[in-house]
Amino acid sequence: MKPIVILFGISILFGVYAAQSKANIGNTVITKWQGDKKSAISITFDDGIINQLTVAKPILDKLGLPATFFIITGKVQGAAPGKFIGRPEQEIIDETARVKTNEENFFERGSLIGFTGTTEALDYHSRAGSLFEAGKKEEAYQLLDEGYAKLRKGNLRNTDEIVFHNNPVDTTTWQQYKQYALQGHEIASHTVTHPRLAILDEPNLLYELEQSKADIEKYLGKEYTFSAECPYGTEDERVMAYAHTIYPALRNRMPESYLEEINRSSKANPETSQKEYVQWQRGPVNSVGMAEMKGWVDTCLAHDNMWLVLVFHGVNGIGWEPRTDTELEQYFDYMHDRVSDIWIATFGDVTKYIHERKNSKIKETMEGDTIAVTVSSDLDATTYDVPMTLKTYVPSTWKTAFLHKKWESDQELRLEIYNEAAGSYTLYPYRLGEGELVLTEFGVK
Secondary structure, three states: OHHHHHHHHHHHHHHHHHHHHHHHOOOEEEOOOHHHOOEEEEEEEEOOOHHHHHHHHHHHHHHOOOOEEEEOHHHOOOOOOOOOOOOOHHHHHHHOOOOOOOOOOHHHHHHHHOOOOOHHHHHHHHHHHHHHHOOOHHHHHHHHHHHHHHHHHOOOOOOOOOOHHHOOOOOOOHHHHHHHHHOOOEEEEOOOOOOOHHHOOHHHHHHHHHHHHHHHHHHOOHHHOOEEOOHHHOOOHHHHHHHOOOOOEEOOOOOOOOEEEEOOOOOOOHHHOOOOEEEEEEOOOOOOOHHHHHHHHHHHHOOOOEEEEEEEOOEOOEOOOOEOHHHHHHHHHHHHOOOOOEEEOOHHHHHHHHHHHHOEEEEEEEEOOEEEEEEEEOOOOOOOOOOEEEEEEEOOOOOEEEEEEOOOOOOEEEEEOEEEOOEEEEEEEEOOOOOOEEEEEOOOO
C-alpha cells in the first residue's frame, strides 16, 4: 500500500502547486536585487588616492566591475580649497590663553586648529575629534588646550609623517574624474578636506559638506551628488542630521526600518539578522587575509538579504592600509567569477535600487492572455534612475514572453520563461516613470 500512498501524496502536492501557479498568474513583484541576483556587493575607495585610479581601477575595468570613489574635493585643482570660516584667527588663538576650552568654544577651536599651518596642528584636530566621538569630552578639551598652548609659543611643527588622506602625489584632475564617471564608476563626496566633522562648528561643517557637493556638481554633474562618506566613518548624530539634508545617501548611516547596518568596526554576525536587507561594511585592511575576504563574498551567496560594502583605502604603498595590485586582482577575480549570482554595483546604484523597490507600488490587470503592469512611485525619476527588475508570473503554457512598452511603440522585447514552485515567470527591466508595460505570449499580439 505504501507506493499508492506516496503516489497519492505526490498527486495532492502537484495539485496544490498547480493551483498556486494558476492563482499566481499576473502577479508581479520587484526582485530584491537587480537581475534577480542572490546578493549585492559595492566596492568603494576612500580619499582619492592616485593608485586607486591608476592601479586598482584598470583591474576593475578589465573585469567590467564598477566602483565608488569617495574623493576629497579640496585637493583637486580648480575646486574650492579648505578654509576656516569665523572670527579672526589670532583673536581666537589669543583667547585660548585666557579661557580654557569648554563646551561653548570647543567646536570653534576644533574647527580652527587644523588650519593653523602645521601637520602637528592637524594631528591635534584629529585626536581631539577621536576623543570627542568616544565620549571623552573633557579629555578632548584638554588636548586642544595643549595644542593651542604650543601654537601660541610657536612650537607646533610639521612632522615627517605622511597625511595619508592628502598625499602630495594625488594629482587626479576633474577631467580624469569625468572620464572615469563616464566609464561607469561613481565619483562621490568625501568632503573638502577630510576633517573630523563631529568637532566643527556649524559654518565650517556646512562648508565641508556643501562645497564638496557644489564642486562635484560643477565639474561632473548633478548625478554625482547622490552619495557621500563623512570622514573616519563618523556616525555622530549631529553630523548625520546635517549630512542627510544635503546628500540622499551616506555610507556612514542609512537609517531604515528594513535595513540592518553593520559598520566596519562591528563584530556582529550578519547571518543572524532578520531584516530584509543587511548592509555589511568590511574594511580589507592589511591584517585581513585573502581567505577571510573571500569568506565575506561566500557569506553573501548564502543569504538573499546581504549587501557587502567593501571599504578600501591605500593601494601599492600609497595611502592608509595599502593593499597590493596582486591582492586586488585576486580578490576582484574571485568576485567576478560569481557575477551570475552577485550584483556588483556602485554604492549609489544599490542604494537607489533598494529605495525604488521599497517606494514603488505595482498594479496588474489581466485581459485574456494579456498582462498589463503599471508601476507608481513618489520618487523623483530623474534621480532614482536605476532600472528595477520586475518578475511577472505567466501561464505555464507560455514558452516565450513578449514585452511591449506602450510609451515606445517601436520597442518590443522577447523574454525568456523560467520555472519555480510558485509557477512560470519572466524577468524584465523597468525604470521609474516609464509607464505601462504589456506582456503577451510571444507570437500573440
